[in-house]
Amino acid sequence: MIPTQFEYVAAKSLDEALSLLGKHKDDAKLLAGGHSLIPAMKLRLAQPQVLIDISRIKDLSYIREEKGQVRIGSMTTHYQIESSDLLRRICPLLPETATHLGDVQVRNKGTIGGSLAHSDPAADWPAAVLALDAEIVVAGPKGERAIKADKFFVDLLTTALEQGEILREVRFNTPQGTVGQSYVKVRHPASGFAVVGVAVNLSVNGGKCQSAGVGITGVAPKAYRASGVEKALQGNALDAKTLSVAAAHASDGVDANTDLFASGEYRRHLAEVYTRRALGTAVSRAK
Amino acid sequence: MAENYVGKRVKRTEDPRLIQGLAHYVDDIKLPDTLHAVFLRSIYAHARIKSVDTSAAAKVPGVVAVYTGKDVSAKIGPVPCAGALPDLKTPDHRVLATNKVYFVGHPIAVVVAENRYAAKDAADLIQVDYEELPVALDEEKATQPGSPVIHEQFGTNVAYKLTAGEGDIEAALKSADKVIKQRILNQRLAPIAMEPRGVLVRYYPGEQELTMWTSTQIPHLARTQIALMLGFPENKFRLIAPEVGGGFGSKLNVYAEEALLGWIAMQLNRPVKWIESRRENIQATIHGRGQTGYLEIGYKKDGTITGLRYNVFADLGSYFQLLTPAIPTLTGLMLSGCYKIPAIQINVTGVFTNKMATDAYRGAGRPEATYVVERALDLVAADMGKDPVEVRRKNFPAPSEFPFKTATGLFYDSGNYEGALKKALDISGYHKLRDEQAKARKEGRLIGIGVSTYVEICALGPSQAMPAGGWESATVRIEPTGKVTVLTGASPHGQGQETSFAQLAADQLGVHINDVTVIHGDTSIVQYGIGTFGSRATAVGGTAVWYAIEKLKEKANKIAHHLLEAGEGKVTFKDGKFSVEAPKVKAASVPEPVLPAAGMAPGASLPDPEPHGKHVSLQDVALAAHLAKSLPQDMEPGLSATYFFEPKNFTFPFGTHIAVVEIDRETGEIHFQRYVAVDDCGKVINPMLVDGQVQGGIVQALGQALFEEVVYDDQGQLVSGTLMDYAVPRASNIPWMELDRTETPTDVNPMGVKGVGEAGTIGATPAIVAAVVDALSPLGVRHLDMPIKPETVWRIIGKNKTGAA
Incomplete structure (x- = not known):
């Protein structure tokens, strides 16, 4: 239960994170809530040389509705979703999904973006974003792109994220009627x-x-x-x-x-x- | 004796430090200059070691030493086994593997470094050249011709064969109207204590003092055994069990890592620490259960049991730990359950397999026995079309038949099985439940009610029946300020004896519970003791405390008599005060009290006499005992007493557990509706602690019945090697438990306490399995193997769909 040696950098902004990721490439792993990555590192199944912590980037943590769309920042924690009055009102599926997820400690630390990017075959969030026909917005060196949820999950622990890209936001049309x-x-x-x-x-x-x-x-x-x-x-x-x-x-x-x-x-x-x-x-x- | 505390739900004095994170487990103890050890363990279940190359590992910065089996095998004695059986084949179990590895997790080398990270990095660089060998994994198949043999020198995987029991079993089965046979599995379980193992050792070369902090249930026994392994004088070896985060039997042992760390500390003259990871914990800390058996039970038309035979293959693993071969013998002892069975025979075949050793896990052989007997009674009831309760009642001994002799050679001390059963039936509303069940069945619902009536063997035990002494020790001191110190040899590891022993002492001495401290677990402070296991700490260790206090009070009484100048008067002790029972005479004729002469210390002066006589407090006596200026002639100063209590028998707690489940017809998922347990552990010192023990036990039983299983694949790889795969029950899996008690004291000890640490695991497993089987009985199901998974149930329902529809 002892990881290999790694360097830790806490990115202050998405741009900084992107630039660090561009610099370290495959040697780096993004750290969000850490509830999948850290256990894998402890077992030495993952051995990144650099951990870029994006969980402290404030701009990536939000839940808002604008222009008929719900937007959730990738570093929004499970608990923030579970306890969001806005979501309970307009999209209760998400808070309900959050209640099934891990335990209180996991929900306090873990993030929706981290979970989606990890694409664990038994994680809860992928089911919810697929049902909502959501788009996964990713930022990369060449700018942003939106990927339909059903194109985002590619295979076991594999997503459509390309090297250098960071999952930025989940967005979907506000359920109507x-x-x-x-x-x-x-x-x-x-x-x-x-x-x-x-x-x-x-x-x-x-x-x-x-x-x-x-x-x-x-x-x-x-x-x-x-x-x-x-x-x-x-x-x-x-x-x-x-x-x-x-x-x-x-x-x-x-x-x-x-x-x-x-x-x-x-x-x-x-x-x-x-x-x-x-x-x-x-x-x-x-x- | 005052009853201010005993019998009350006194809150655990241990808890504030535990829940605030202020307690000190091994890993919380930090010594300057400590080195850290990491083990390299076998990745194969069975292989020859052709070579071990540690050169790259030794070069990692921070690495201080790397040791292999070749370096240490001649210097450290074998890992001990205390199980002595006739013709037992005992393999030479060295602390590190040298020529062969026998299970996944078998330690091969140890790296010692300035920090854990360097040690782990280096361990990853050790090159082991293995020659893989075929594996023997199944305890039955491993006995058959053609099976790979694990220890070549024996030429067989059979470690021992043992037959036990009394009565003519052949005749008994012949005399039966019917004999039922059933194959019974008790799967391997991992104890999963919350705190894994951990060891920290410090050696002072000048003083030649070795101090070891280790997470153990048996500090004194471990010290003796490790001292022998190291050839180090026991009286210069201090072993401390600090806070221990659960053991469940897994720390009732002496492990290779402990002795090896001791040796390393002496080699390097620096403290060295090893903390087991959870993966190592599941691989290389003992497992429990692991039995495949064949049951035969004979019965008469009226439900009377005539005899029971159990031929069992016990999966011992590849090596012996402290009690490995002895555990199945406990199964044999308890095969009578709480029934009159005139003839019983157990035939045990102990078998080596390429797995971690099995040993004592909560219940240690008794849950296996209870499961066999309870399943047997249910099979008889089902066969007869009778209510399982009726068949049990038919075979209970009556309370007047105690002490009750079994055909396994035991004398059950006391019991009222009908009393506990009736109470559980009343609480559960059993007959109403059966009516509801019948109604539900008509609606196509699958509701099951499982009943288990169990007896267990506790308070282990008389020394004649124990490998290393079955007594327990206590020292009780009254300090000069009147504070009470209790030193117990039964070092608890979560059970709460710091509280219950303080309750006991406070009542016996008439002091406030906060004035009592219970100390345990340090061999340099506490007199030799045996430890906490086998539901013995209160019944044996508590009794030692009781006797020590009685002894101490005798002395205190003599001092009080002297201080009170009572002469011919009788001094009695009540509520913390010694008084002279003065003859009832007129007040005027009471003689003037003679105050003690100069030399009585301040603070110890006698209070004014009261009309009915004079008194001194325990504190006064304690101070006088230590100042030693006014003691009876020839009396030793000081006020302490030590007692080593040797029990004359085991105790036999019992009870009834009732589980009610409903099965989801579509998915096979099992949902609890009720859980009722009535346990009888004799006299209760703290009902809250007893409830906690029963609840915890039921949870672990539930784990065995429905979830837990150590799984090795056909190559001997441990598939259930993390808690992502090994399913320990979670809070959400646990039913609300309706707990109650009956109280049938024992005469084995003066307090009448029996023990309760393992009751839940013993009583609950068969009740839960019975409930699931009962739910499926309309589909013709009579028995299911554990853990009963929803998929198994779903397949059974699916097979019957056509028939049922």
């Missing part, structure tokens, strides 16, 4: 990560599904949008049968993970059951 959201999770008994985590963001009109976003984590090497589920809901009356039929597509085309706790087959089954339950909860909340 009659909205029903929910996040449900089967916690792994040892790690507390998701065996299955399902995030649902429904827009309902006249009892019918106007649009559906369903993000699933824990099941596959990366979190994914359950487009089969979404399609089966689109335009249909949100009755029990529809939900059930839709949920059956929860792990379509997915190569499911296996570990000591759950086989791939069981995970797929849990994905279906918990998708149906998450949809049911979301529908009951759509008022």
Whole structure:
């Protein structure tokens, strides 16, 4: 539990962080809340030579709504999201997801940007940002670009972030009209990560599904949008049968993970059951 | 004796320092100039070491020394094993591997450096040339012909075979109307104490004094054993168990790292420290359980048990730690459970495997036994279509049958099994629960009720039955200012004896609890003791305190008698005061008190006589004892007493645990609805501490029943090597526990206390498994192996779907 030697630099601004990252390249790792990186370093699975701490950059920590969009700075902590009155009002899916995440200490330190950039296959945030059809805004040496969430998660611990880029912001359209959201999770008994985590963001009109976003984590090497589920809901009356039929597509085309706790087959089954339950909860909340 | 504290929920005096982070664990002790040790451990389960190249490691800046097995094996004695069994094959267990490694985590080399970072960097540079060997992992398969043999010199992996029990088992099973057989698994568990192991050693070459701080449950025994390993005089060796953050049996041991650190400190003449990482803790601190067994139980049509046989393969791991081979023998002792079973036989095959050694983990052999017996009774009940409670009642000995002799050779001291059972049934509303269950089943819900009635063996134990003495010691001193110091040999490590022993002493001496200090864990301060394990600290260690105080009071009484010039009068002690019982006469005839002559110190002058007689306080007596100016003729000055208590028997606490679960039909997930436990640990000194012990025990039992499992893959790699994979129960997994007690005192000690440290782990595991099995019984399930995972349950439900629908 002893890391290799490294240098630590606390960046004061995004520009400084970008320039440090440009200088140290692959030798450097960005430090946000540290709850994935530090354990990996202690086990010497990660051995960066330079740690660039971006968690102290004040400009990267915010939750605001402007011009019909919700914007969350990447260094916003899980707790800030969990306790945000604005989000509880306009997008309760995020505070609800935060309550499932780690424990109090983790939520006080860990950040949404750090979690997304790490792309742990069982992390909670990826499911939520996928369900919200969010954009991940990244800053790089050549300026900024926005990546759709479903293009951001590439593979196990791999994202669309390129060398020299820093995840700056998560943004998505403010949910409009009659909205029903929910996040449900089967916690792994040892790690507390998701065996299955399902995030649902429904827009309902006249009892019918106007649009559906369903993000699933824990099941596959990366979190994914359950487009089969979404399609089966689109335009249909949100009755029990529809939900059930839709949920059956929860792990379509997915190569499911296996570990000591759950086989791939069981995970797929849990994905279906918990998708149906998450949809049911979301529908009951759509008022 | 005053009852101001005993029996009350006195808050733990230990807690303020613990919860404020002010306590001192090994790693909190900082000595100037300390070096740090890091171990290089085997990455293979079984391999020959062709060479170890430490040259690159030695060159890392800050590295002071690197030692391998070749450097130390001849200089440090083998890691001790106290388990003595007939024809036991004991491998030579050296502190570092030299020619072969036997398990993943087996230490090969140690790097000592100015800081942990340099030491770890250097350890990473040590080159070990391994020749991988085939592995023997399964305790059954390892006994079969063709299995790789771990210790070639033995030619077999069987370390010992042992048969125990009384009664004609063949006849008993033949006489049964039916015999049920079942394979039973008790999976390997990791104890996971909150504080991992840690050692700090300092050597003063001038004084030739060796001081070791180590996280242990047995400071004195560890000192003796490590002194022998090092060939160092025990009386110049001070071993201190500072704050110890839990042990659960894992620190009831003597480890290679402890002796090696002692040797290194003497080589380098500098303090050296090693703090175990959590990974090392799961790899190389003892594991518990690890038994695969075959049960046969015979019963008559009316539910009477005729006999029980258990053929068990015990997974010992590759080497012996302190008690490794002895643990399965405890399983044999407790196979009668709380039932009248006329014939019992256990056949143990102790087997070497390429894994870390198993040893004592909370319950140490008894949870295994209780699990076997309780599963057996449930199987009988299911087979007969009877309520499990009925079958238990049928086979209970009555309270009048105690002391009750079992076919395993034990005498249970006292018990009222029906009393605890009835109370648990009443609290849970058992019959109503069964009605609700029947109703729920009609709705297709899977609700299960599990009942376990257990007895355990505690207060270990009479010295005849223990490898290294079963007594415990106490010294009680009254200091000149009247403050009370209790030195106990039973060094607690979280149980709270600093509080409970202070309660005891305060009541016995009539002083305020804040005037009592309990000291433990330092071999230079405390008289020799045995330690805290086997639910013995209060029943044996507390009793030693009790006797020491009685002894001390005898002396104090003599001094008081002298001070009071009581002559023929009788001096009695009450509420901290010694008084002369004066004959009832008219006030006028009371003689003038004779005040003590000059020489009585200020502050110790006698108070004015009261109408009914004179008195002196304990403080007065303590001061007089130390000033020694007015003592009875030929009396030793001072006021302290030491007592070594040898118990004449074990104690046998018991109880009933009831778990109620509901299974999610769709997912197989298990949800607790109720948990009721009625435990009987004899007389209770502090109900809050007893509750805490029971709760903690239930949590660990829940871990075994549903979550925990040390998993090695087919190459012997430890797959569950971190807490990301090894599932210790979390607060959110734990049901609300409805706890109550019955109180059946023992006559083994004068306080009537029995012990409770392991009760929860022993009683709860079978109750939880029974509840899950009961929930699934409409699907024909009679038994499930632990840990019962939701996926297993889901598959069972899935298989039955067509039939049920």
